[in-house]
Amino acid sequence: TTTRPRVAVTRKLPDAVEARMSDLFDVSLRLDDTRMSQDELKAAIADCDVFVPTVTDNINADVIAAASSRLSLIANFGAGTDHIDVAAAHKCSLVVTNTPGVLTEDTADLAMAMILSIPRRLVEGDRRMRNGEFDGWGPTHMLGHRVRGKRLGILGMGRIGSAVARRAHAFGLSVHYHNRARVPATMERALDANWHETLEGMLAEIDILSINAPLTPSTRHLIDARTLALMKPDSYLVNTSRGEIVDEAALAEALAHGRLAGAGLDVYEDTPRPHPALLDLDNVILAPHIGSATHESRREMGEKVLINIRAHIDNHACPDRVLPPGTRLSLAS
């Protein structure tokens, strides 16, 4: 019998994923649902052929240096790979993969849920009900803003941004976007999306901003005091991507002073702690990073991890390979 590849996972995964993984590979499963310390990550990566981290792990060059020569694949459970030093992995000839696609629609649903519920003060209303603050209907009570007819600005028109755009049209929003590169004309037409060459130009014109970009050196703090000041005072911000794209202290400041009407956040700069000033604001929805938290997405993310591992072991190209930043894919020499 050939020895089965040894796979190390850093977190407890859904039961069905763990069961399938154990069928296929020699897996060291986590018994408790905690995150590993940097030392535990190093010990785990030193003892496997395939390493399966998640967003809560800081897979920096130091951790990667602890890998044994047996390691050849880092198969991330999740789409975003900003927590992995992909360039360092590449230098050590490690392949890195992620799980895009399967979580697109669920994450877009969460963004849309926030786009609908912040202007309508839904979560604030729930809080009031529970606090016994509802003493009857009134013509001027709990007024929010109509969503239909407003302009949605999407920062990052990738898979998730496009899925948000499709939903937005159903609710009568017009779609605007800014992206590192303009998307192909056919896609722009299909999404009925208006391109803005500059983020600044888009921010001044929109009523709701949905952030759907990956965290990279060029998106970190893209939304800060300066860019927030360009937004209309009665506009809203929704972030279901990565917390570090927004300067959270500047956001809290803008919200507290009425320079922004509200925000919906699923991700934070200092996970898992939102900026304390946000906790006091009624016009903010704080979600605990649940964009892909459906049974279906998490199972399919696990399947993607398995497919990538299988392809790699069988010497095929991994379907979801992540290349280091700056990798040139053009045919030009």
Ligand code: 8YV
């Ligand atoms: C996951 C996510 O919760 O895929 C991502 O990038 O943020 C979420 O879907 C997380 O990454 C799991 O590792």
